[in-house]
Amino acid sequence: xxxxxxxxxxxxxxxxxxxxxxxxxxxxxxxxxxxxxxxxxxxxxxxxxxxxxxxxxxxxxxxxxxxxxxxxxxxxxxxxxxxxxxxxxxxxxxxxxxxxxxxxxxxxxxxxxxxxxxxxxxxxxxxxxxxxxxxxxxxxxxxxxxxxxxxxxxxxxxxxxxxxxxxxxxxxxxxxxxxxxxxxxxxxxxxxxxxxxxxxxxxxxxxxxxxxxxxxxxxxxxxxxxxxxxxxxxxxxxxxxxxxxxxxxxxxxxxxxxxxxxxxxxxxxxxxxxxxxxxxxxxxxxxxxxxxxxxxxxxxxxxxxxxxxxxxxxxxx
Numbered sequence: 001x002x003x004x005x006x007x008x009x010x011x012x013x014x015x016x017x018x019x020x021x022x023x024x025x026x027x028x029x030x031x032x033x034x035x036x037x038x039x040x041x042x043x044x045x046x047x048x049x050x051x052x053x054x055x056x057x058x059x060x061x062x063x064x065x066x067x068x069x070x071x072x073x074x075x076x077x078x079x080x081x082x083x084x085x086x087x088x089x090x091x092x093x094x095x096x097x098x099x100x101x102x103x104x105x106x107x108x109x110x111x112x113x114x115x116x117x118x119x120x121x122x123x124x125x126x127x128x129x130x131x132x133x134x135x136x137x138x139x140x141x142x143x144x145x146x147x148x149x150x151x152x153x154x155x156x157x158x159x160x161x162x163x164x165x166x167x168x169x170x171x172x173x174x175x176x177x178x179x180x181x182x183x184x185x186x187x188x189x190x191x192x193x194x195x196x197x198x199x200x201x202x203x204x205x206x207x208x209x210x211x212x213x214x215x216x217x218x219x220x221x222x223x224x225x226x227x228x229x230x231x232x233x234x235x236x237x238x239x240x241x242x243x244x245x246x247x248x249x250x251x252x253x254x255x256x257x258x259x260x261x262x263x264x265x266x267x268x269x270x271x272x273x274x275x276x277x278x279x280x281x282x283x284x285x286x287x288x289x290x291x292x293x294x295x296x297x298x299x300x301x302x303x304x305x306x307x308x309x310x311x312x313x314x315x316x317x
Contacts, residue, residue, distance in 0.1 A: 020088060020089050020090075021086050021087060021088055021089055022086070022087055022088070022089045022091070023084055023085070023086050024043050024045075024055075024057075024084065024085050024086075024087060024094060025082060025083070025084050026041065026043065026057055026082070026083045026084070026085070026096055027064055027066070027080030027081065027082050027083075028041060028080060028081050028083065029078050029079070029080050030063075030078070030079045030080065030081055030159065030160040030161070033081050033160055034160055034215070036098060036212070037204075037207055038059060038081065038196070038204035038205075038207075039059075039204065039205055040098045040099055041056075041057040041083055041096060041097075041098050042054045042055060042056055042057060042085075042096070042097055042098070042099070043055045043057060043085045043087065043094050043095075043096060044094060044095050044096075044097055045087050045091040045093070045094040046091060046092055046093055046094070047090070047091045047092025047093065053087075055085040055086070055087045056085060057083035057084065057085045057096070058083060058084060058085065059081060059082070059083055059204070060082045060083060060084055062081075062082040063079050063080060063081055063082060063159070063161050064079075064080050064082060065077045065078065065079055065080070066078060066080055079159045079160065079161065081160075081161065149197075149198065149199050150167050150168065150197075150198060151167070151168040151180050151195050151196070151197050151208075151232060151234065152166050152167050152168065152195065152196050152197075152198060152204075153166040153168065153182055153185065153193055153194075153195060153230065154166065154193060154194055154195070154196050154204070155191060155192050155193025155194060155215065155216075155217075156190070156191045156192050156193065156217075157185065157186070157187065157191055157193060162196055162198060162204055166182070167182075168180035168181060168182050168195065168230075168232055169181060169182070171231070177233065177235075177237060178233065178234060178235060179231060179232065179233050180231070180232045180233075180234075181229060181230060181231050181232065182229070182230040182232075183229050183252075184227050184228075184229070184252065185227065185228045185229070185230055186226075186227055186228075187217070187222050187225065187226065187227075187228050187249075188222070188225045189217075189220075189222050189223065189224065189225055190217075190222075191217050191222060192215035192216065192217040192218045193215060193216055193217060194207050194208060194209065194215055194216065195207070195208040195232050195234075195246070195247065196208070197234070208232065208234065208244075208246050208247070209243075209244035209246060209247075214244060216243050216247050216249065221243065221249070222249075224251065226251050226252070227251070227252045228249050228250060228251050228252060229249070229250050229252055230247065230248070230249050231247070231248040231249075231250070232246060232247055232248075233245070233246050234246065256288070256291075256292055257292070258292055258294075258295050258297075259271055259292065259293075259295050259305075259308065259309045259312050260292050261274045261275050261278075261285070261289055261292055261293045261309070262274050262289075263288065263289065263292065267309060267312050267313065267316070268313055269310075269313055271309050272306050272309040272310050272313065275293050275301070275305060275306050275309065276306055278293070278301075279301070279302065279303065279306070285301070293305055295308035295309060295312075296308055
């Protein structure tokens with residue numbers, strides 16, 4: 001769902017430096033980043049010697065967490081991706097937009113606060129500072145920000161923030177086709193992700209797949225929790241069963257299933273039979289089998305767990 005018109009971010013009219021410019025800092029909620037991408041945001045400012053103009057907002061590589069309204073967001077903390085733009089000092093006001101959508105209320109240099117986020121009756125209050133400083137303000141990239149041109153996984157597993165820990169590697173086994181991979185990605189069935197490309201180590205300039213409402217996992221593609229290998233082809237030349245022609249996900253190790261006593265990946269009548277044999281002391285369970293056999297999680301393995309397995313099998317049939 002794309003959040004409707006008044007949707008974004010904390011805007012802070014930042015510090016005026018000694019060269020007569022002001023740094024404006026904008027935090028875009030990652031819910032919007034996920035839908036609209038991470039590029040193309042601008043500050044439209046007016047007044048002063050320049051009249052009305054736009055300035056590009058550049059990602060800093062930082063994120064911040066803010067608690068946002070109760071009507072829609074339940075007062076929970078949300079992650080914002082931070083951007084900055086430097087504009088001539090002396091402007092009268094500014095708004096944020098991405099070319100065809102305008103976000104939030106006006107921000108003015110003499111305000112001490114600005115209401116910039118609005119959805120379903122929620123408004124989050126953010127401080128706006130117009131205090132001058134003697135030195136230009138520089139924003140250091142986050143320590144886990146991307147450090148080179150590369151492809152990165154971004155999604156619910158990392159709060160939609162790219163970082164070195166989620167950089168894809170070139171798949172040397174694929175000699176004829178440009179292909180990348182990421183090993184041992186832990187996913188739950190509720191997770192979603194995409195792949196992004198960063199040219200300068202901070203700004204995410206391209207998303208795969210392109211567009212919105214097409215995250216991998218958003219339509220039930222992840223059917224089991226476990227550890228996966230993700231394969232990615234930036235030229236959309238994957239096989240027919242690849243997600244949007246660019247992403248393939250293969251499970252390496254599914255999460256163990258309670259009741260799967262024989263550890264073959266399924267819970268079936270053989271598991272109930274094996275547990276009955278073990279309870280009759282005709283064979284023993286190893287530590288991993290014991291954990292899976294304790295279906296009711298009471299710390300014991302007994303006939304109640306056999307019954308629980310039988311009930312699972314009956315419900316599946």
